[in-house]
Amino acid sequence: MRNYENLVIVKPTLTAEEIQNSIKAIEEVITSNGGEIATTDSMGMRKLAYQIDKNERGYFHVIYYTVAPSSISEIERRFRINEELLRFVTIKYDTNREVSAWNSLVEKANKKAAVSAKVETPVVEAPVAEETPAVEAPATEAPAAE
Amino acid sequence: MSEKRKYKKRYCKYCEAKVDFMDYKDVGALRFSLSERYKIMPRRLTGNCKRHQDMISIVIKRARAAALVPYTVTRKAVVTAPFENLR
Numbered sequence: 001m002r003n004y005e006n007l008v009i010v011k012p013t014l015t016a017e018e019i020q021n022s023i024k025a026i027e028e029v030i031t032s033n034g035g036e037i038a039t040t041d042s043m044g045m046r047k048l049a050y051q052i053d054k055n056e057r058g059y060f061h062v063i064y065y066t067v068a069p070s071s072i073s074e075i076e077r078r079f080r081i082n083e084e085l086l087r088f089v090t091i092k093y094d095t096n097r098e099v100s101a102w103n104s105l106v107e108k109a110n111k112k113a114a115v116s117a118k119v120e121t122p123v124v125e126a127p128v129a130e131e132t133p134a135v136e137a138p139a140t141e142a143p144a145a146e
Numbered sequence: 147m148s149e150k151r152k153y154k155k156r157y158c159k160y161c162e163a164k165v166d167f168m169d170y171k172d173v174g175a176l177r178f179s180l181s182e183r184y185k186i187m188p189r190r191l192t193g194n195c196k197r198h199q200d201m202i203s204i205v206i207k208r209a210r211a212a213a214l215v216p217y218t219v220t221r222k223a224v225v226t227a228p229f230e231n232l233r
Contacts, residue, residue: 007171007212043171049216058213062171089212091170101167
């Protein structure tokens with residue numbers, strides 16, 4: 001088993017729901033090939049640095065996973081068939097230094113996911129407590145979220 | 147007639163910060179080694195050491211493949227807001 005990271009860019013023309021579905025399908029490809037997804041990090045809709053198939057934007061999603069090296073070619077083959085993907089980049093983390101970097105990246109992504117989950121809950125309840133300062137809002141919501 | 151030094155003495159900023167690993171998704175950090183036309187800056191101008199220059203060139207090429215950083219900026223393919231993406 002080896003550590004990998006995959007960045008996939010999903011077509012921007014899809015609706016938000018379709019994007020989530022296609023990302024699920026992508027993760028399914030990895031897990032069905034014996035991969036274990038450590039964490040995922042969605043960078044959201046971003047402007048591309050250059051046009052890809054006449055698209056100016058794309059939905060960036062990063063998947064960190066471990067899988068046997070032999071199944072990477074199969075995963076990439078499946079990605080190439082997928083027409084909802086504009087681009088994918090597979091990165092191998094092999095040496096000790098890279099593996100520790102991979103671990104820290106996974107941790108960072110986990111933290112980011114936790115923070116965004118925490119931020120989302122106050123946003124939903126923000127209209128209820130309109131007058132309270134923004135600084136206090138997360139502090140009061142945080143215990144409730146946990 | 148001793149030649150005067152034209153620029154400051156250069157040192158590797160990555161060595162100073164003790165960078166062990168660079169992430170290609172962190173586009174803001176790549177700015178230092180990119181010219182305004184998004185070429186990879188040569189070592190003689192940035193003062194990077196060989197080890198870190200090798201690292202940054204790999205990382206920039208990955209970022210280019212991932213459409214985070216453009217390959218070229220020409221007059222025809224003008225980037226409207228070139229550094230909008232690089233926060």
